[in-house]
Amino acid sequence: MRTHYCGLVDEALIGRTVTLCGWADVARNLGGLCFIDLRDHEGIVQIVAEPADTDGNAEVIAAAAAVGYEDCLRVTGVVRKREAVNAKIRTGRVEVVATKIELLNKAEPLPFHAHENPGEDIRLKYRYLDLRRPEMQQMMRTRIRLVQALRRWLDARGFQDIETPILTKATPEGARDFLVPARMHPGEFYALPQSPQLFKQILMMAGFDRYYQIARCFRDEALRADRQLEFTQLDMEFAWVTERDVQDTVEEMIRVVFREVKGIELADPFPRMTYAEAMRRYGSDKPDLRIALEFTDVAELVKGCEFKVFTDWANHADGRVVALRAPGGAQFSRKQIDDYAAHAAKFGAKGLAWMKIEDAAKGREGINSPIAKFLDDATLAAIVQATGAQTGDAIFFGASTWKVASDFMGALRLKLGKDLGLVANGWAPLWVTDFPMFEWDDEEKRYVALHHPFTAPAVDDEADLRANARIAVSRGYDMVLNGNEIGGGSIRIHRSSMQSAVFDLLGIGAEEAEAKFGFLLDALKYGAPPHGGIAFGIDRIAALMAGTESIRDVIAFPKTTSAQCLMTGAPSPVPEAQLAEVHIRVAERKAE
Template sequence: MRTHYCGLVDEALLDQDVVLCGWVDTRRDHGGVVFIDLRDHEGVVQIVADPDDAEAFRTASEVGYEYCLRVSGKVRRRVSVNERVRTGRVEVLAARIEVLNAARDLPFVLHETTNEDLALKYRYLDLRRPHMQRAMRLRTKLVAALRRHLDARGFQDIETPILTKATPEGARDYLVPSRVHAGEFYALPQSPQLFKQLLMMAGFDRYYQIARCFRDEDLRADRQPEFTQLDMEFAFVEERDVQDEVEAMIRSIFHDVVGVELAAEFPRMTYEEAMRRYGSDKPDLRIALELVDVAAAVRGTEFKVFAEAANDPDGRVAALRVPGGAELTRKQIDELGAHAAKYGAKGLAWIRVDDRAKGREGLNSPIAKFFDDTTLDAVLDAVGAGSGDLVLFGAGAYKTVSDFMGALRLKVGRDRGLVENAWKPLWVVDFPMFEYDADAQRYVALHHPFTAPKVDDVADLKANAKTAVSRGYDMVLNGNEIGGGSIRIHRPEMQSAVFDLLGIGAEEAQAKFGFLLEALKFGAPPHGGIAFGIDRIAALMAGTDSIRDVIAFPKTTSAQDLMTAAPSAIPAAQLAELHVRVLEPEPK
C-alpha cells in the first residue's frame, strides 16, 4: 500500500516516485496551491497539490483534519526549507490522492493540550500525538534493550501464571471467580514473587520476566491498577551480587536508549541515613538541601512542642534551611505549612533570618521568644543559616516529622529552582525488617514477608523484632524508586518465624503458603532478586512526570478505563454461571 514512511522521506529520494500513507496534520491553501502536512508514526512530510493535476488538487481541497490518505507522487526540493523537521528540505508533488477514510470533527485538537479525562476517553486519538508516539517507541526500545542485556548474560525468560492463589503482599488482590469450582477464586498476581523463588528452588539459577502485575490499591496519584515490571531472581547470591549485576544493566540501558551516562558506581545509603538527612527512603539527590536534627539544642527550651519531641526517644525535632528564603511572604510560608499538613504536620514553625549579625533583633519568627540567645545561635549554627535564609522546623513522632519535612524539602527545592539538571542514582539499603501497625496491633513487613533478616538466628529475630534490619535494597533515581528487591528467606524455620511475627499463625500460613514452606524443605538455595518498574523508568527517560504518558491504554486514578467504560456491570446470567451474587453497597 505504501513504499515509504512520511517522516523518512529525504534528499536521497529526490526525483523518485513514492507512495505514502498517513493522516492530514494540517492543510493550507496558498493562492491556488494546496499544501498538506501528511503524518505517520515516523513524522510529517509536505504534500503539494497543484491545479495542473485537477483530480489530486480537487481531493486535496476537500480533505479535512485527520483524514486518512494515500498519496502517490514525486519527491522534489522544497523552495522554503524547514529545518525543524527531518523532511524539511523536500516535498512530494502529488499525482494522486486517495481518501482511505474521512474523519468527523475530533473531540479535541491534537496539537493542543486538552482535559486528561477527554484524552483518555479517546485514547486512540491521543496516541496519534507525536510526543505520545515518541514516548511509546522509547518504551519499546527500553524493553528491547533490557531483553538484549539479560539474554546475553544467561538469564532465562520464563512466564509465570496470571491466574494464581490469593496471597496478599500489602495491597488487595484482584479476584477472579472460578466457574468450574463453585465459590472459589483465583487472584491476579501482584508480582511473580513466589513463582520466581520456586524457580530458583527448581535450579534455573537466573530468571527474568517482563511481567504484568495487578494491585487493587486505594486511590493514589500516578499509580495504575495494572502495571509492568522487570522481574529478576538469582540463585546462590548475596546482596552485592544482585546489586552489581543490575546496576550494570541500568547503566547499559540508559546509555543505549537515551544516551545518558550514569555514575560508574552508584552510592549506597542506609535507610536510617536517608530518613535522617532527607526525610525519605527514596531521596532526590539532585536537591542539595538536607534536614538537620536540632533536638540537642532545644531539649531544655520552654517551647513545649519542641521540648517533648526532643526528650522522646521516638521523637524528632528537625530543621530545614531554605537559602534566600527570607524573601518569602507570610502567605507563602503559610502555604508551605498547608503542604506539610498533607503529610501529617500539625503545624510548621519557622525563623526568618533577616540579618544574622544583629542577633535576636535580626530575626523574624513566632517562636523565637521561647528560646534564649544561646539556643537560637545553636539552632542557626546547626543548620548553617545566614542572613536572608529561612529555617523551617518540624517536631513530633520521628516518622511523621521525617515524612512532612521530607515533603517540604522537595517542594522548596522544586519551587526555588534548586533541582540540579543531572541523573542521581543510589542504592538505599538496610531497611527495617518490620513496621508496627498500631491499628492492627501487629508488625507488618516493610518489603514483603519473604525478605530475609540480617540475623540468621530465629531467637535473635524474635527477641529484637522492633529493631531488626532486613536484607532488602531499593534502587532510587532522581527521587523515584525504580527497583526494589532483597535476599529471600531460604530456610523454612525462618520463614515460619517471620510469618509468626507478622501475625500469620501456623494454620493460616499453611493455607496460604503451604506450597512455599514445603518447597523450602527440599534443599532450597540461598537466593535473591529485584523488580524494576518499567513504566516508571520509561517515564523518567521520556521526561514526563506521569507514567500514564508511557502506557498505551492507562486507567484513571480511580482505576477506570474511560474509553471502554470499565469496570462495568455484568449480566445476572453470567454472574450465576460464576456462582456470584452482587450485594447492594450499604449506605454510608
C-alpha cells in the same frame, strides 16, 4: 499499501515515485496550489498538489482541496528538493509532488486538535486520538525502546524469560488483591498477581538460576501519578547470590540501557546509603540527591526550651525535632509559609514552626519568628550555627514521632527544592540498603513487613530475630533515581524455619501460613539455594526517560485516578446470567 514511511522520506529518494499513507496533519489550499502535511508514526512530510494548468492534474488538485484535518490518506507522488527548507522536521529538505491522492477514510470533526493538550479526561476518553499526537508517539516509543534494550541485555547474558501464572492464590500481605471467581469451583477465587514473587523464588529452587520476565502485575489500591491498578515490571531473580552480586549486575544493566535508549551516562558506581542515613539526612527512603538541602537534628538543643512542642518530642523516646534551612526563604510571605504548612499537613504535620533570618549579625534582633520568644539567645544562636543559616534564609522545624517528622519534613524538602529552583540538572542514582525488617502497625497492633514477608533478615538465627524484631535489619535494597524508587529487591529467606519465624512475627499463625504458603514452606525444605532478586518499574523508568511526571503518559491505555477506563467504560455492570455462571450475586447498594 505504501512504499515508504512519511517521516523517513529524504534526499536519497529525490526523483523517485513513492506511495505514502497517513493522516492529514495540516491542509492548506492557496487558490489552486495545495499543501498537505502528511503524518505517520515516523513523522511528517509535505505533500504538494500543483495547479491543473501545470500538468493537467485537475483530479489531484480537487482531491487535495477536499482534504480535511485528520483525514486518512494514501498519496502517490514524486520526491523533489524543497525550496523553503524546514529545519524543524527530519523531512524538511524534500517534498512529494502528488500524482494521486486517495481518501481512505474521512475524519469527522475531532474533539481536540493533535497539537493541543486538552484535559486528561478528554485525552483518555479519546485515547486513540491522543496517542496520534507526536508528543505521545515519542513517549510511547521511548517505552518500547526501553523494553527492547532490557531484553537484549538480559538475553545476551543468559537470563531465562519464563512466564508465571496470572491466575494465582490470594496473599495476605501488601495491597488488596483483584479476585477472579472460579466457575468450576463454586465459592472459590483466583487472585491476579501483585508480583510473580513466589513463583520466581520457586524457579530458583527448580534450578533455573537466572530468571527474568516483563510481568504484568495488579494491585487494587488508590491511584496517583506514579501508580496504576495494573502495571508492568521487569522481574528478576538469581540463585547462589549475595546482595552485591544482584546489585552490581543490575546496576550495569541500568547504566547500559540509559545510555542506549537516551544517551544518558549514569554514575559508575552508583553511590550507596543506608536506610537510616537516608531518613536522617533527607526524611525519605528515596531521596532526590539533586536537591542539596539536608536536615539538622536539633532535639539536643531544644530539650530544655520553653516551647512545649519542641520539649515534648525532644524528650520523647521515639521523638524527633528537625530543622531545614531554606536558602533565601526570608523573602517568604506569611501566605507562602502557611501554604508550606498546609503541604506538610498532608503528610502528618500538626504544625510547622519557622524562623526568618533577616540579619544574622544582630542575633535575636535579626530573627523574625513566632517561636523565638520561647528560645533563649544561646539556643537561637546554636540553631542558626547548626543549620548554617545566613542572612536572607529561613528555617523550618518539624517535631513529632521520628517517622512522622521525617515524612512531612521530607515532603517539605522536596517542595522547597522545586520552588526555590534548587533541583540540579542531571541524573542522581542511588542504592538505599539495610532497610528495617519490620514496621509496627499501631492500628493492627502487629508488625508488618517493610518490603515483603519473604525478605531475609540480616541475622541467620531465628531466636535472635525474635528477640530483636523491633530493630532488626533486612537484606533489602532499593534503586533510586532522581527521588523515584525505580527498583526494589532483597535476598530471600531460603530456610523453612526462618520463613515460619517471620510469618509468626507478622501475625501469620502456623495454620494460616500452611493454608496460604504451605507450598512455599515445603519447597524451602528440599535444598533451596540462597537466592535474591529485584523488580524494576517499567512504567516509572519510561516516564523518567520521557521527561513526564505521570506514568499514564507512557501507558497506552491507563486508568484514571478513580480507577476507570474512560475509553471503554470499564468497570461496568455484568448481566445477572453471567454472574450466576460464576456463582456470584451482587448485594444491593445501601443508600448514601
